[in-house]
Amino acid sequence: MTSAADVEQKLRDKLKAADVTVIDTSGGCGASFDVAVVSDQFEGKRLLDRHRMINTALEEEMKSIHALSIRQCWTPEQQKAKQPS
Amino acid sequence: MVVAHSALLQGSLAISCSHSRVYRAAHSLRQSCRLPASRCTGRRGRQASQIVNAESPSIQSPQTLSPELKSALEKFVQQHNVVLFMKGTKQFPQCGFSNTCVQILQTLNVPFESVNILEDEQLRSGMKEFSQWPTFPQVYINGEFYGGCDIMIEGYQSGELVETLEAALNS
Numbered sequence: 001m002t003s004a005a006d007v008e009q010k011l012r013d014k015l016k017a018a019d020v021t022v023i024d025t026s027g028g029c030g031a032s033f034d035v036a037v038v039s040d041q042f043e044g045k046r047l048l049d050r051h052r053m054i055n056t057a058l059e060e061e062m063k064s065i066h067a068l069s070i071r072q073c074w075t076p077e078q079q080k081a082k083q084p085s
Numbered sequence: 086m087v088v089a090h091s092a093l094l095q096g097s098l099a100i101s102c103s104h105s106r107v108y109r110a111a112h113s114l115r116q117s118c119r120l121p122a123s124r125c126t127g128r129r130g131r132q133a134s135q136i137v138n139a140e141s142p143s144i145q146s147p148q149t150l151s152p153e154l155k156s157a158l159e160k161f162v163q164q165h166n167v168v169l170f171m172k173g174t175k176q177f178p179q180c181g182f183s184n185t186c187v188q189i190l191q192t193l194n195v196p197f198e199s200v201n202i203l204e205d206e207q208l209r210s211g212m213k214e215f216s217q218w219p220t221f222p223q224v225y226i227n228g229e230f231y232g233g234c235d236i237m238i239e240g241y242q243s244g245e246l247v248e249t250l251e252a253a254l255n256s
Contacts, residue, residue: 047239048232055219062219067182070235 001030014057015039036072150214162225167197170223182234227253
C-alpha cells in the first residue's frame with residue numbers, strides 16, 4: 001500500500017520540491033491522492049509537462065494508485081504570487 | 086468567459102456523435118489490434134472503416150502497444166478534432182473524472198468523440214503507453230494529447246482550453 005508520506009517523500013526527492021502537500025482521499029486504501037507541489041524544476045515547463053514530471057516521479061506508486069489529482073504544480077515564484085504571506 | 090459557440094460549432098456536423106457510433110469507434114479500435122486484416126473487412130460502418138488500418142497480423146503481448154493499434158489511434162485522433170478517452174460513455178460516465186471532462190466539453194458546446202476504454206483492456210493499456218499518461222480520462226485536441234482531468238479543469242478556468250479548442254475547430 002502507498003501512503004501519503006511515501007508520495008510526499010518521492011516528490012520531494014525526485015522533483016527537489018520545496019513544498020509538497022499530499023492528501024489521502026482514498027478513505028484508507030491508499031489508492032487515491034490529492035497533491036500540490038512547488039518545485040523550481042517546473043520553471044519554464046508548461047502544465048502538461050509539469051504533470052508528466054509528477055507522473056514520472058510517482059511511476060512506481062502509480063501502479064497501485066487509482067486516482068491522482070494534481071491540484072497545484074507551481075514554481076516557487078508562482079506560489080509567492082498566488083499566496084502572499 | 087464568452088465562447089464563440091457558432092465558431093466552435095462550424096463544421097461540427099461531421100463529428101456529431103451517437104451512442105452506436107461511439108461504440109463502433111471503440112469496437113473498431115479493438116478489432117484493429119486483434120484481428121488479422123482479412124477479418125477486419127465487412128460488417129463495419131463508415132467510421133470504422135476510416136479508423137481500422139489493419140495490416141499484417143502480429144503477435145503482441147497484451148501489455149504493449151501494437152503497431153496496428155498505434156497507427157489506428159494516430160489516425161483516429163487526427164481525424165477528430167476532439168477525442169475523449171474515458172471510463173464509460175458520455176451518456177453514462179463511469180468515473181467522476183471522466184464525467185468532469187464530459188461536463189466541461191458539453192458546457193463549452195464542443196462536439197467531441199468519446200471512446201470507452203473500459204470496453205477493452207488492450208485499448209486501455211495501449212492508451213496509457215500511447216499518451217505516456219498513466220490514468221484516464223485523456224483528451225486529444227487536433228491529434229495532440231491535451232491532458233487529463235486536472236489539466237482540463239485548469240485550462241477551462243484559465244480560458245486556455247477555449248483558445249485551444251477554437252484554434253482546433255477553426256483549423
